Amino acid sequence: MYGRIIGAVCAAALAGAAGAAYPERPIQLIHGFGAGGNADTVSRLVARHLQAALGQPVVVEIKSGAGGVVASSYVAKAEPDGYTLVMLTGGHTVSAAVNKSLPYDPVADFQPISTVTAFPFVVSVKADNPARTLADLLGTARAKPGTVSFSSVGVGSTQHLTGELLAATAGVQMLHVPYRGGAAPVQAVLAGDVDVLVNTATVAAPQLKAGTMRALAITSSRPWPLLPGVPVAADTVPGFQVYSWLGIAAPAGTPGPVVDRLHAALAAMLQDPAFRKAVNDIGSEPSGSSPAQMRTMIESEITRWKKVVQQANIAAN
Structure with missing residues (x-):
């Protein structure tokens, strides 16, 4: 018993010494x-x-x-x-x-x-998309299941699962269109190949500032300083936050x-x-x-x- 106690004390002392010396x-x-x-x-x-x-x-x-x-x-x-x-x-x-x-x-x-x-992530559409709000977008998805598409940087990416969670929480079906990352998801939305971009504010901000895309919602619990005036998704889909x-x-x-x-x-x-x-x-x-x-x-x-x-x-x- 005493041996175990002494061993534990020595181990603790060595750990303390290592911490004091770290990093070397x-x-x-x-x-x-x-x-x-x-x-x-x-x-x-x-x-x-x-x-x-x-x-x-x-x-x-x-x-x-x-x-x-x-x-x-x-x-x-x-x-x-x-x-x-x-x-x-x-x-x-x-x-x-x-x-x-x-x-x-x-x-x-x-x-x-x-x-x-x-x-957080931003839910954005091309500037000429008829959806002016997240409610508009989800209304279309509800009326025509699977016709509203969203892009991501790949199957199983955080952007992919955020889009799926939004659809599930809102009770609609949306079509996932994966890309390999980089600028491809943004370009797909700008080209009209995909309806919705789900991505970070860092990725979306240049297009939003240029007026080529429009932000419908931010997935944070409160308005995001980088994107003033963009509503939080939870205002439309209660409880949704990523x-x-x-x-x-x-x-x-x-x-x-x-x-x-x-x-x-x-x-x-x-x-x-x-x-x-x-x-x-x-x-x-x-x-x-x-x-x-x-x-x-x-x-x-x-x-x-x-x-x-x-x-x-x-x-x-």
């Missing part, structure tokens, strides 16, 4: 999406602030593929020492909902540290003192005016959490998206 070498921040995209842009902002706070280089590395699964798998299998971190996105929970199996457990294999940003997010996690088993050090650095970053402005400028808002809150959010989002997958009869990969 460069840190990798991994994400699984394209250069210049939302995840990449925010990762580089975070890396810059963590580097200043921790006194060691923080290097952003892209391991793209399978909607973030390649990056997440890499970090889940990394040494849990705080030197390999991952920028998780809302796609992390969507992947868990649409894949029959993953090379990692989306909850148990990660140590959440903090969310860093949150952002945010996506970005957040930092480490491999499961990362020592508590290391997690605490990283969380404190991120919490300070989220209050920094320069970081907040940079995030606002790309259509998001700073949004922090405790490690426990981030874990709970991931669990609840997986549950929600699994229900959407079932309701929409989306074939699991």
Whole structure:
């Protein structure tokens, strides 16, 4: 008994010492999406602030593929020492909902540290579309089931499931038309090939400002500063609300003192005016959490998206 007690005390002391010394070498921040995209842009902002706070280089590395699964798998299998971190996105929970199996457990294999940003989606149509409001659009979908189409960046993407959730909550049928990402969904709506764009404010804003597209609703719980005057979808479809997010996690088993050090650095970053402005400028808002809150959010989002997958009869990969 005494041996176990002494062992536990020694382990705690070593963990504390590791936390005090951490970091002693460069840190990798991994994400699984394209250069210049939302995840990449925010990762580089975070890396810059963590580097200043921790006194060691923080290097952003892209391991793209399978909607973030390649990056997440890499970090889940990394040494849990705080030197390999991952920028998780809302796609992390969507992947868990649409894949029959993953090379990692989306909850148990990660140590959440903090969310860093949150952002809604915009429901938009081409400027000459007869629908002037979300109610108009849903009215058409209700009268002619399956004739109103919406684009996304791919089957099983967050944009896809957001469109399916909107249709299910409103009690209508809409036709999903997937694209491979990039500018293709926007171009499809502008060309008149698809009726509705469901995408981030960052993607939609240039077309909305140019007057080539019109925003019908934002999926946030309140009006979004980047798009003043655009109503929230819940005004038309009560209870409908979708945010996506970005957040930092480490491999499961990362020592508590290391997690605490990283969380404190991120919490300070989220209050920094320069970081907040940079995030606002790309259509998001700073949004922090405790490690426990981030874990709970991931669990609840997986549950929600699994229900959407079932309701929409989306074939699991």
